[in-house]
Amino acid sequence: MTKKRKRLFRTLEILGPVLFFCLPFFLEEVDRGPYILDLLSMVGLYALLSLSLNVILGHAGMFHMGHAAFFAMGAYTTANLNLTYGWSIMATLPVAALTSGLMALVVAWPVIHLRGDYLLIVTIGIVEIVKIALTNDIFGLTGGPNGLISIARPSIFGFGITRPQHFFYLIWVMVGLTMILFYWLENSRFGRALKYIKEDTVAAEGMGINTTAYKLMAFIIGAAWAGMAGTIFASKMRTISPESFSFGESVTMFTIVILGGSGNQKGVILGSFLVMGLPELFRNFEDMRLLAFGAALVAMMIFRPQGLCPPKPSRYRLPSPYDSKYPGGGHC
Amino acid sequence: MGRFFSLWGYLVLTLFFAGTLAGEAQAQDKVQGSVKIGIMAPTTGPWATEGQDMVKVIEILAEEINAKGGLNGLKVELEIGDDGGSPKTAALAAQRLVTSAVVAVVGTYGSSVTEASQDIYDEAGVVQIATGSTSIRLSEKGLKRFFRTCPRDDEQGRVLADKVKELGFKKPAIVHDNTSYAKGLADETRAIFKKEGLAEVYFDAIIPGDRDFAVALSKIKAQNPDIIVFTGYYPEAGMILRQKKDLGWDVPMVGGDATNNRALVEIAGAEAASGYYFVSPPGPDDMNSPAAVKLFEVYRNKYKELPSSVWSVLAGDAFNVIAEAVTKVGSDSGKIAQYLHADLKNYEGLSGQISFNEKGDRIGEVYRLYRVDPQGKFVLQK
């Protein structure tokens, strides 16, 4: 990469998000602005979910296809606290994180040691069980197949979040904060341990890393974040029902992470745009739209098997002459 | 090279998105002299049949209107929003429709899907006429611009329970499938049985999409009911009838309007389906209003079959009342809502006369009792 291109790239990297955050101002003018903003909010929500899944799947390398279970936990926690006890939405946010995290602890504890595909099917099992429980109105808390309605909109310091552009900012600011936090996490001792576990669990164990504890921690963090996404989802939709938390939703998140480039935050964001955006853009194909989406998914994987932006191999500075032999991978 | 590709890939993608977004933003070029009506329907996903039929019916009706010169000289334009049978997709579809300057929206099918879109239409002040969403609470929220052409679960539950009692059955077994529609109907029916002193001997769900109901049937049989009340949909009803016969058990069965579909007999076979009762608004075969006859003729010529269920016809009704309102009061949503509430009385729709009460629910007795005869025909009782 030449220097010039590098500079161009840096500029784009900064300019892109800035422009993106200015979008609502432009979109207010156009007729379909609210729709596009809502779509972008939905993309942001899935980016949030996928970033949280990325900790589990991308960093710790655990095949987890049941993330919708934790998403649901957060959404139903918020809905119940809001509807029954009148809590404000923002106050339920930490509780949603807590309950989802706790749930992750309880369900993941016995199965965390399972290898790849066995863990995958167990997590699918978990999301199915959760959906069945929601449908059967477990403990009378979920409203059964109809779900719960009339959930309040959030407000921050008295400012009510109601319009599409409010949600746009709420969600994308959360995405931004999450990216910063997870970036820091990735490069912390914890993140390095996860990376080690992903590359070689046995060696990591041998080096004295408590792999079970670290894996469990990654699971809990990811789940807690999904729970918070659930809070936002519940208050944005104002009605939640079991359909929104199906196995298919878990698959969507899984696809976003792998398609974007498992382990890379920018890749995950890009993946969210594609996976959430393409079916909407294909609306003109009418009943062929999912067909086109499926074909696009296959094509993208074939042409970019590492995902659209694979993570750069990490380089840990050592005074070594071989350093320059390992240039960064795909750049996004 | 790797970096090169990524950079350009990134740029191309951004441009692609920006371009299509711009396209999306301007997609709504207001053609002078037209009135835009939205259809929110599940044209993909698990309920794609219903959604596609809804669109087909409305397209035929719209073409007919346009061929006659439109509504007060305005051409009808349809804007279709696929809700995919999922609340999340529905919210986006609804937002897309209200920002496309539609005067009113027809749809949708599933109750929980409608629920996710109600607020969006209400806030945008767009009239919504649901067509298959029978859940009671949809019209109990006090929304001024929400209507539906389908009856509510409690209405159907009442008729279902009455008919079971009228036919002289004493020990019903209630089976639903845990979808919001079937559960709602089962709960309503059960409540009315209870009020009338009829205790059900069995109440449980089957799983929709399942194919083997032998276990459920043997459990029900152990309770020795004199009738099975099934509140789910026709694919499962057909298989239950078939497997019931396979088990050599000839207890009668009664169902709700979601089983009013000729495929029921195809799945079960005429022999197994014979004697099956269901309550329903008149199905496509029995709708003999001139409008309906004409619609079905065109539909059959075009698609070589009839709409598979009554719901798409109710969507046609929703479209027709909107068209009627636009002719009378113009294309202002508020006026349309007012007209539908107050002035539309006994409109001759495809499925019979249509009027709405103050909640937006359809008024009037629409349910009839049907029975399947040994040839597999649906015969209207009394």
Next chain:
Amino acid sequence: MAHLVEQLIYGLTVGSIYALIALGYTMVYGVMKLINFAHGELFTLGAYFGFVFLVTLNWGGFFGPAIAIGLTVILVSGLVAMAGHLLERVAYRPLRHSDRLAAVVSALGASIFLQNVIMVVWGSRYRAFNASLLPTVVWQVGGQNIPLIRLFVFLVAVAVMLGLYLFINRTRLGLAIRAAAIDQGAAKLMGVDVSRVIAVVFIIGPALGGLAGLLVGIYYGQINFNMGQIYGLKAFTAAVIGGIGNIPGAMIGGLVLGLLETLGDAYISGAWKDAIAFVALILILVFRPTGILRERVAEKL
């Protein structure tokens, strides 16, 4: 515990269909370490091909039920096998040397694609098979109702599985498949044509899945474009319960899952029956982390 024998027979019929589909998952997984999420759609495809022959072309009327079904079985297996082979060529072969998860997402994409192709080609309606294709005979043995057709479905499935088992264990090609499953690299060095093995696996697996689809269509009489989702998921579960990659494991897993579901439905609750099956799955994996029959792949360290 009334009607226990009845329930067991129901469970075995349901389970034998799961087992047939599970074989496709497990064989592909064994050789390629790939979860073929599009397998459920191949199953659906089998049902629809059967629909074309038996209903659209009405072969039952031409040839009589027995010959018609026989012909259809052969043709459907062949056609679905071709579709499976094509799928492997287009969606999986380019990814053979990539990360495993890339192939999984490609499989998910292929699954969405195929499901919607089926919807566009045959329409989204439920399609019905002719109910009179099979005679209904019910045996009454000691107060238990035993439909003969269920035994028939079960026996067909067992016969097919037995054939497959013999093929895998008694033929050279079967040996090659087993070798490739244990260690592709070593198998290659020993002169096994791994590409051919993969091709064979992608012919047998889909053929069995398509056959299962046909059985479901004929027996239950009703098919629709997204039926593969539920069956696919259940069959995959069955394969894992048995120990994925292990062929007898898939058969046992299928039957175990069928029985679990049926007994859960019969003696606990219908609404919760799938949840019961998944809880059982998790418990099995907690105590036997690689399934009932252990996966026959050396633990990679």
